[in-house]
Amino acid sequence: MEAGIVSYGAYVPRYRITPAEIGRVWGSDGEAVGQGLNVYRKSVPSPDEDTITISTEALRTALVRGAIDPQQIGAIYVGSESHPYAVKPTATVVAQAVGATPNLTAADFEFACKAGTAAIQTCLGLVGAGMIRYGVAIGTDTSQGAPGDALEYSASAGGAAFVVGRDHVICQVHHTVSYTTDTPDFWRREGQKYPSHGGRFTGEPAYFRHVTECAHRIMETSMTSPKDYQHVVFHQPNGKFPQRVGKQLGFSDTQMKFGLVTPYIGNTYSGAALLGLANVLDHAGPHERILVVGYGSGAGSDAFDLETSDELAQYDRSFGRPVQWYLDHGVELSYAVYAKFRGKIHMGEA
Amino acid sequence: MSIARFWRETPRRYNLGGSKCSTCATVYFPPRAVCPECTSHRQSIEKMIPFQLSGEGEVLSYTVVHEPAEGFEMQVPYVLALVQTREGPVLTGQVVDISPEEVRIGLKVHATFRKLREEGKAGVIHYGYKFAPTEEPESHPAPRGPAAVARTDELPARDRAPA
Amino acid sequence: MREVAVLGVGQTKFGELWDRSFREIGIEAGLQALVDAKLSSAELDGLFLGNMASGTLINQEHIAPLILDYAGLARRHLSSVRIEGGGASGSLALHQGYLAVASGLYDYVVVGGAEKLTDVPDAEATQITSSTADHEWEAVFGATLPALWALVARRHMHLYGTTREQLAQVAVHDHLMGSKNPNAHFRNKLSLEQVLGAGPIAEPLGVLDCAPFSDGAAAVVLGPLETARRHTDTPIRLAASQVACDSMALQHRKEITTLEATSAAAHRAFQQAHRTPQDVRVAEIHDAYTISALVSLEDLGFVEKGRAGPEFANGQFSGGGPLTVNPSGGLKAQGRPFGAVGVAQAVEIVRQLRGEAKDRQVSGASLGLTHDVGGTGATVVVHLLERAN
Numbered sequence: 062m063e064a065g066i067v068s069y070g071a072y073v074p075r076y077r078i079t080p081a082e083i084g085r086v087w088g089s090d091g092e093a094v095g096q097g098l099n100v101y102r103k104s105v106p107s108p109d110e111d112t113i114t115i116s117t118e119a120l121r122t123a124l125v126r127g128a129i130d131p132q133q134i135g136a137i138y139v140g141s142e143s144h145p146y147a148v149k150p151t152a153t154v155v156a157q158a159v160g161a162t163p164n165l166t167a168a169d170f171e172f173a174c175k176a177g178t179a180a181i182q183t184c185l186g187l188v189g190a191g192m193i194r195y196g197v198a199i200g201t202d203t204s205q206g207a208p209g210d211a212l213e214y215s216a217s218a219g220g221a222a223f224v225v226g227r228d229h230v231i232c233q234v235h236h237t238v239s240y241t242t243d244t245p246d247f248w249r250r251e252g253q254k255y256p257s258h259g260g261r262f263t264g265e266p267a268y269f270r271h272v273t274e275c276a277h278r279i280m281e282t283s284m285t286s287p288k289d290y291q292h293v294v295f296h297q298p299n300g301k302f303p304q305r306v307g308k309q310l311g312f313s314d315t316q317m318k319f320g321l322v323t324p325y326i327g328n329t330y331s332g333a334a335l336l337g338l339a340n341v342l343d344h345a346g347p348h349e350r351i352l353v354v355g356y357g358s359g360a361g362s363d364a365f366d367l368e369t370s371d372e373l374a375q376y377d378r379s380f381g382r383p384v385q386w387y388l389d390h391g392v393e394l395s396y397a398v399y400a401k402f403r404g405k406i407h408m409g410e411a
Numbered sequence: 412m413s414i415a416r417f418w419r420e421t422p423r424r425y426n427l428g429g430s431k432c433s434t435c436a437t438v439y440f441p442p443r444a445v446c447p448e449c450t451s452h453r454q455s456i457e458k459m460i461p462f463q464l465s466g467e468g469e470v471l472s473y474t475v476v477h478e479p480a481e482g483f484e485m486q487v488p489y490v491l492a493l494v495q496t497r498e499g500p501v502l503t504g505q506v507v508d509i510s511p512e513e514v515r516i517g518l519k520v521h522a523t524f525r526k527l528r529e530e531g532k533a534g535v536i537h538y539g540y541k542f543a544p545t546e547e548p549e550s551h552p553a554p555r556g557p558a559a560v561a562r563t564d565e566l567p568a569r570d571r572a573p574a
Numbered sequence: 575m576r577e578v579a580v581l582g583v584g585q586t587k588f589g590e591l592w593d594r595s596f597r598e599i600g601i602e603a604g605l606q607a608l609v610d611a612k613l614s615s616a617e618l619d620g621l622f623l624g625n626m627a628s629g630t631l632i633n634q635e636h637i638a639p640l641i642l643d644y645a646g647l648a649r650r651h652l653s654s655v656r657i658e659g660g661g662a663s664g665s666l667a668l669h670q671g672y673l674a675v676a677s678g679l680y681d682y683v684v685v686g687g688a689e690k691l692t693d694v695p696d697a698e699a700t701q702i703t704s705s706t707a708d709h710e711w712e713a714v715f716g717a718t719l720p721a722l723w724a725l726v727a728r729r730h731m732h733l734y735g736t737t738r739e740q741l742a743q744v745a746v747h748d749h750l751m752g753s754k755n756p757n758a759h760f761r762n763k764l765s766l767e768q769v770l771g772a773g774p775i776a777e778p779l780g781v782l783d784c785a786p787f788s789d790g791a792a793a794v795v796l797g798p799l800e801t802a803r804r805h806t807d808t809p810i811r812l813a814a815s816q817v818a819c820d821s822m823a824l825q826h827r828k829e830i831t832t833l834e835a836t837s838a839a840a841h842r843a844f845q846q847a848h849r850t851p852q853d854v855r856v857a858e859i860h861d862a863y864t865i866s867a868l869v870s871l872e873d874l875g876f877v878e879k880g881r882a883g884p885e886f887a888n889g890q891f892s893g894g895g896p897l898t899v900n901p902s903g904g905l906k907a908q909g910r911p912f913g914a915v916g917v918a919q920a921v922e923i924v925r926q927l928r929g930e931a932k933d934r935q936v937s938g939a940s941l942g943l944t945h946d947v948g949g950t951g952a953t954v955v956v957h958l959l960e961r962a963n
Binding site for chain 2: 697700701704710711712713714715716717718720721722724725726727728729732773774775776777778779821823824825826830
Binding site: 075109111146154158392401 | 485
């Protein structure tokens with residue numbers, strides 16, 4: 062049996078804020094901005110949450126669902142652009158918190174919004190080569206846009222964990238390919254609190270070119286076309302880009318339906334495509350084919366040609382919450398409380 | 412707080428590792444070297460074995476804290492509770508993801524993993540257990556605005572969150 | 575074991591003593607007590623000093639010889655020992671002084687208690703005092719001392735139907751008593767509405783349910799009862815001195831609405847003195863939080879478990895019954911300089927038994943009790959004092 066996905070779990074923090082509320086503070090028509098982005102609300106982490114806690118919650122769910130002994134995990138990679146430490150791995154805390162230490166390798170990945178998919182590819186390699194039994198790939202972020210910046214309307218928090226293994230694979234990986242160039246569309250320099258971006262440059266030469274090229278490459282490799290897939294998941298920095306690229310590539314709204322979660326929780330960056338995939342797996346039955354095309358600024362795309370297996374019918378998804386629950390629930394915050402939670406208020410020295 | 416002092420407790424604070432008296436089967440958290448319950452107190456020495464708590468329990472008592480402990484200023488008001496765990500030990504911890512007015516004695520909760528405090532902006536971050544409601548809090552409503560693509564109640568039973 | 579008597583007492587004003595240092599207040603109380611006892615310092619054998627947290631509060635450990643020195647006794651090279659037991663440090667020192675004299679090793683000792691809370695900001699004082707609970711398994715998770723007592727309050731309300739108003743009555747009572755005490759931190763009376771309307775600290779406890787952070791010191795001189803008449807016309811016998819301990823953390827207690835250490839210490843004290851709770855006419859009990867007064871009354875045996883709320887609200891302990899509680903104003907109104915509290919309780923009971931309590935004199939007071947609690951009840955000290963015939 063080839064390496065594939067054997068379990069998964071998702072986590073999104075409880076709080077939400079709407080574009081209208083953000084716009085109210087900055088004197089913009091937030092509702093119109095939200096409609097333009099196809100984002101109705103975005104998730105906000107509590108002051109006591111970060112990518113380490115989100116990763117841990119998502120992975121604990123995955124381990125229970127898959128009845129996986131954490132001591133059998135050979136690798137944990139956490140992809141994020143908002144690791145709590147600049148130096149000191151997120152992955153080691155997560156490994157300790159799920160009981161996977163000490164006999165494993167662990168590292169943090171960073172590739173803007175596609176560090177999570179890069180982590181899946183790495184795990185597929187290690188598991189496929191027989192070097193480890195289980196590999197864990199997590200994509201998670203508590204991303205921030207600068208106050209008043211367009212990014213602030215979408216940058217949110219959440220993540221998903223995927224366990225890669227060879228036994229009881231619930232979702233096979235037929236192929237994975239990548240497409241990588243040097244494209245400075247979005248970045249954050251060392252020591253800077255908020256990221257910078259190239260405005261409209263983040264569109265055509267960045268997101269659309271990489272996603273489109275990578276999607277074409279994987280369908281070429283897999284000898285498939287859009288009609289072969291029940292579901293498609295794109296990276297979703299907002300609700301609009303994935304819809305547009307999907308249409309351009311020839312996918313229907315039905316195919317995109319479960320893979321699009323950003324309108325309801327915002328852009329979870331490294332978590333975005335993976336939460337879309339988790340939502341698809343929450344709804345899918347056996348033998349459904351899924352195309353995933355992630356994207357990370359800087360820039361690159363990772364694509365996966367996936368197919369659910371018979372094992373999915375036996376897989377117990379009842380533990381933890383389905384992604385749908387997080388899309389449907391949440392407690393809305395005022396901008397003031399959101400600003401406090403996100404550390405945007407200048408505090409006096411203690 | 413010194414780094415080592417917190418670090419050496421991570422197996423307990425992260426994973427709820429307790430201990431159990433192999434003589435009388437009483438469970439303790441944090442672990443103990445000797446059993447206070449055993450009639451033959453001295454004989455329990457070196458007979459305490461590691462025991463893993465499930466993290467499930469219910470609220471025995473609670474308070475809403477307005478004058479915080481150091482490092483908890485951003486979370487005021489926060490709920491602090493005594494949680495009676497399924498296995499016996501009572502733990503002190505925050506209850507998160509619930510409005511303070513919804514907490515009650517008997518509320519079912521489970522352990523969750525959160526930041527406990529940071530040693531300033533440049534210091535180490537300490538993590539550990541808090542508790543979250545296992546039952547659905549009523550004030551966790553669907554946000555305003557368009558609903559998501561499919562409602563939870565339209566999903567097959569297996570996809571629903573556990574009751 | 576020989577009988578021990580209190581020969582003299584002294585106490586500073588409690589409150590925010592901005593212009594006075596730890597040493598100054600410590601010396602003032604001690605010298606007052608020596609003068610009151612008509613004791614020559616040449617007769618002294620040692621000093622026992624109750625103090626909770628001088629290291630974190632004033633950056634000074636090793637305070638026992640320091641106080642001895644500034645009391646002018648360093649040249650005599652007496653023994654001077656600091657005793658720490660959280661909020662019960664003062665009465666633990668009294669216990670040690672009692673043991674020293676009762677054993678016959680020492681004849682005359684000064685027992686002092688002193689604390690200086692206002693030299694640090696309130697938030698820091700909260701943190702320091704919370705370290706008298708279990709730091710690693712309570713405070714680290716967000717618990718403060720008032721939050722832990724609030725957990726006791728909520729559970730007490732749940733189990734016994736104790737009401738928010740009944741809690742508030744304790745504060746009203748304490749401030750009424752404190753208004754007659756010139757040494758009290760607070761001398762203003764409070765209405766029930768004021769207590770109920772005060773801002774929350776840890777629900778259900780509000781600002782006025784909690785004792786303040788105070789500076790202050792108190793001292794007593796102990797000596798053998800047999801020679802007490804040389805020093806005073808009204809020697810007060812220490813009829814019992816008992817200490818009991820329990821699990822440090824509230825979470826490890828069998829039942830959080832009962833302080834078993836209080837029950838144990840009280841039981842032993844009444845046994846030692848061959849007395850019962852019904853014999854006590856005046857008591858200084860731990861009321862750092864309104865709930866702690868109610869729980870203490872129950873665990874000391876003055877009222878049935880769960881009944882303290884309604885009985886207190888009836889005025890039962892405010893002069894309307896055989897027992898009057900906290901005529902000093904208690905920790906709530908007289909003030910809470912942690913290490914000084916237990917000694918100040920003894921000072922008040924001695925004054926009551928001598929009939930020197932002026933406006934706040936409890937009539938017919940012959941047997942008095944002090945009850946001092948460290949943390950949430952991990953250390954409890956109970957003393958019984960009575961007029962020697």
